[in-house]
Amino acid sequence: MKIHLAYENIDALLVLIPTHRHKKRIRRTPSGDEVIRQRYLVFDVNNRNETLSEEENIIQKLKESDDDIDVELAGKYINLTTRIVVNDNFTPVYNYMKYEVLLRPDGTLKERPHQLTLGNVNQSVPVRITNELIDPKECLMKYFFRKSYFITHTNGLTFKFLYDIAKKLSESGKFARLDAFHPETKKLQPLVLYDNGRKFPRAYIEGKTKGNSYCLILHLSDQELKIPEIQSGSDDEN
């Protein structure tokens, strides 16, 4: 992923690498042999619990037969599937509208037509490193940071650009706030990495240097470090 980043009077196109990269899971048989994952069909729409439960005397039917299992289908290997939109009769629908429904914690509902969120990190208006510096402790105790990315150089030019930023931040011992802008209106807006991606209202950059090396980390937050009214829910793994 690329980011168009500006600091003072310089801007450059750079590369973002997730700090927490997904590690490939290697699975084997207990004897160490390779395995492959195979998807198979369990039941189709005709055998859904919701469909079956509409039938009369379903409990009796299930006791007497295996209506819930289609022996001709169950276990059939399937490979790729395509996600489609269906109506109540499971007929594909191609003409529809998308709406966003907001359920607030107080139980109120709001809705509006779906709005496409455009990514704003790699566009003509760069993401700007502001002069607003914040103490790391204050910053980390104010927001939850969900995602972080290493900002990396692509050549000697961008290396110098990033090294200098990292050095300034490292010497100040602070994080700098980043501002992202709407591609057309140029108004300030939350940072969005890609189209229809998550909005991050706060973005900070952390810099470190060691000899001739640097490290610049982009920290993204979509949640303040505050506790909502404590819920009565259990501690199930979420």
Next chain:
Amino acid sequence: MVRNLSLKLEDFEFKADLKPFSRDSTYGRIITEMRTEEGSVLQHAYLTTDGTHILFSRGIGSSYLDKDGNQVAKIIEVDEEGKEIPKTSSMYKSTINLGKTITIEEYSGYDVESTYVLNSENVEELTLLLLECKILLEKGQLFRFKYAYHDTIKPKEAILIPKDDYIIVVVGEYVPPTMLEVSQIIYEEVEEEEEEVLEQSDFDIW
């Protein structure tokens, strides 16, 4: 059912549980609905490549096959060298000793995956732990322990953060900073842009 953790700090030990909370519980949750012109709500399904079956995600299963195509009853996860990755026992199975700490600088190397509030009927002990967390934070440090809900090969870390009268438990994984080097340095000048004073965007999701 509430599952209790057994926490130990120096001489005192007490039971506590984790109450989950998320961004949704603070700001609300947005669901995207698909509707027909008449207003009927539609849903997603999966069409097989041969076009003969419409499935829902619960209608798709998966299993592992060996090189001969036979189903494998048990699989293990291995590291890059082929060694089986050992499992970490669930944190609910033994007492958690709060002896380990991380610095604030190290905390910035975590991506927050889930958040909880530490809750206990032992109010006195919880208050004592909160006080200890606050003293530690003054020194720029935070308590941490291994987080494993079930027995797992991928345990996370839980960090205790004092916030007002509560202890927030942040779960995530630490990744150290990667220092980058290069030998060639080239300079380039870009036109200065006009500075603007702008208001920050808020956290409201609507």
